[in-house]
Amino acid sequence: FVDYSKNHIDDKIMQLLFQLADECGLDEAITAMFTGEKINKTENRAVLHTALRNFSGKPVKVDGQNVMPQVQAALKKIKQFSEQIISGSWRGFTGKPITDIVNIGIGGSDLGPVMVTEALQAYRVEHITPHFVSNIDAAHIAETLKKLNPETTLFLIASKSFTTQETMTNAHTARQWFLHTAPKPEFIKKHFVAISTNQEGVEKFGIAPENMFIFWDWVGGRYSLWSSIGLSIACSLGY
Structure with missing residues (x-):
């Protein structure tokens, strides 16, 4: 819905805009996007963030x-995972519930969740505090970690390839900080989850494969908060 009441657009201008849309093939472009055609010509990919909001469950096809x-x-x-975090049933290595969530990612793996959690602060779960680390400058993660208790902190590592330099540098810093307190490497599984498609890299890091949340190349960065990248939103605000 758009309120046109407080501008200079009159009926004539609206008709011209509709005519322009027809000339540009807007209807055809919308249909192409919703039906999974690869309208991202640069990367030869579909653009289907709309599928993430398709609560009807009607089929949406990519490559058939x-x-x-x-x-x-x-x-x-x-x-299910966010409900475990919020309810306190997900416990850290000492049996304490999670109180802080740190999303480590850059670009679309950071900006959307930051925007939503900031804009909807009034609706945050009171006992869960979200943090976001995106800068490769060590000061960013160092200052964040100062505020945290390893026993009650959960890290979300958001990298589709699980090789993004900035993200993985910060992830390894967080891992080292955590293991300075946690007596066993296997405790990583209770405090680190991955948002990725690289299961081999995720497991090598020490994250259990069942704690890997997938997303797809047809989700553009600016829309990715609707995908698993929005895990920090769900854990902070509820699903």
């Missing part, structure tokens, strides 16, 4: 494959 079962499974996993 319906992606909705994958989408529904990923969203269900986010819901």
Whole structure:
């Protein structure tokens, strides 16, 4: 819905805008996007963040494959995990519930969640505090870690490839900080989760494969908060 009442757009201008949309093939472009055509010509990818908001469950296809079962499974996993965090049933290595969540990512893996959690501060879960680390400058993560208790902190490592230099540098800093307190490396599984597609890299880091949340190359960075990248939002505000 757009309120046109406080501008100089009259009926004539609206008709000209509709005419321009027709001349540009807007209807065809919208249909192409919603049906999974690869309208991202630069990367030869579909642009289907709309599938993440398709609560009807109607099929949405990419390369002839319906992606909705994958989408529904990923969203269900986010819901279940965030409910565990908020309820306190997910416990750290000393048996304490999580009180702080640190999202480590850059670009679209950071900006959307930061924006939503800042804009909706009034609706945050009182006992969960979100933090966001995106700068490779060591001061950023160092200042964040000063505020935290390893026993009650959960790190979300957001990198599709799990090789992004800035993200992984900060992730390894967080891992080292955590292991300075945690007596066993296997405790990483209770305090680190991955938002990625690189299961081998995730497991090598020490994160359990069941704690890996997937997303797809047809989710553009600016829309990724609707995908598993929005895990920090769900854990901070509720699903």
